[in-house]
Amino acid sequence: MSEEDTKRQPRRVGIMGGTFDPIHHGHLVAASEAASLFGLDQVVFVPAGKPYQKDDSEVSPAEHRYQMTVIATVSNPRFVVSRAEIDRTGPTYTIDTLRDFRDHYGRDTELFFITGADALGNILSWNSADELFQLAHFVGCNRPGHRLDDAGLPPGRVSLVEVPALAISSTECRERVRKGEPIWYLVPEGIVHYINKTGLYRH
Ligand code: ATP
Ligand code: MG
Numbered sequence: 690m691s692e693e694d695t696k697r698q699p700r701r702v703g704i705m706g707g708t709f710d711p712i713h714h715g716h717l718v719a720a721s722e723a724a725s726l727f728g729l730d731q732v733v734f735v736p737a738g739k740p741y742q743k744d745d746s747e748v749s750p751a752e753h754r755y756q757m758t759v760i761a762t763v764s765n766p767r768f769v770v771s772r773a774e775i776d777r778t779g780p781t782y783t784i785d786t787l788r789d790f791r792d793h794y795g796r797d798t799e800l801f802f803i804t805g806a807d808a809l810g811n812i813l814s815w816n817s818a819d820e821l822f823q824l825a826h827f828v829g830c831n832r833p834g835h836r837l838d839d840a841g842l843p844p845g846r847v848s849l850v851e852v853p854a855l856a857i858s859s860t861e862c863r864e865r866v867r868k869g870e871p872i873w874y875l876v877p878e879g880i881v882h883y884i885n886k887t888g889l890y891r892h
Contacts, residue, residue, distance in 0.1 A: 699730035703801045712761045713876045715857040719830040722852040723803045741780035751775040760879040784817040787824040800825035806835035822846040866890035
């Protein structure tokens with residue numbers, strides 16, 4: 690990498706991991722608030738390949754989830770989408786993604802891993818939990834129905850932040866589509882159209 694390229698590297702990068710099946714406004718608000726509160730130059734959305742905590746048959750094809758994430762983030766110049774996890778074979782582990790990002794951006798870039806309260810509560814059960822906190826600063830966002838708590842997490846490596854509470858989940862969006870109920874305003878308009886066009890979640 691030339692010196693010019695190094696200068697252009699964003700210095701504070703957020704990482705928003707998720708299944709995004711489908712992406713909804715809860716994800717987007719959490720990412721936007723974290724970007725504003727921590728002065729992030731960029732937030733990279735990383736759709737999971739095969740989330741190891743979720744049953745294969747329950748998760749939509751990665752390419753659909755990737756496309757929806759691109760559509761939902763296109764209007765925000767700071768939001769980008771990474772194929773890192775969907776192009777990796779085998780189960781998805783966040784530790785592999787953080788190592789990739791650390792290698793890609795180098796030591797001078799600070800990484801901020803953004804999660805909702807439910808995911809934050811599970812982190813200690815993730816692969817290589819100790820190393821996760823060395824590679825990134827964790828930003829835990831409140832989420833309706835979940836307690837936002839950093840008990841047991843390493844001090845100084847986690848920030849708890851208050852974001853506008855949106856009681857939206859992908860599970861509920863999928864259920865609504867299956868039952869023929871509207872998902873307007875829970876997800877971006879383009880996602881409503883994408884789901885209608887592809888027939889996702891109807892069965
Ligand atoms: P599912 O119901 O399929 O698990 P989900 O709505 O939980 O979907 P995920 O893709 O599992 O969405 O979540 C990705 C990340 O976004 C997680 O860190 C999760 O905690 C966070 N998140 C999801 N929805 C919200 C929300 N409404 N408010 C704040 N954070 C959220
Ligand atoms: Mg979830």
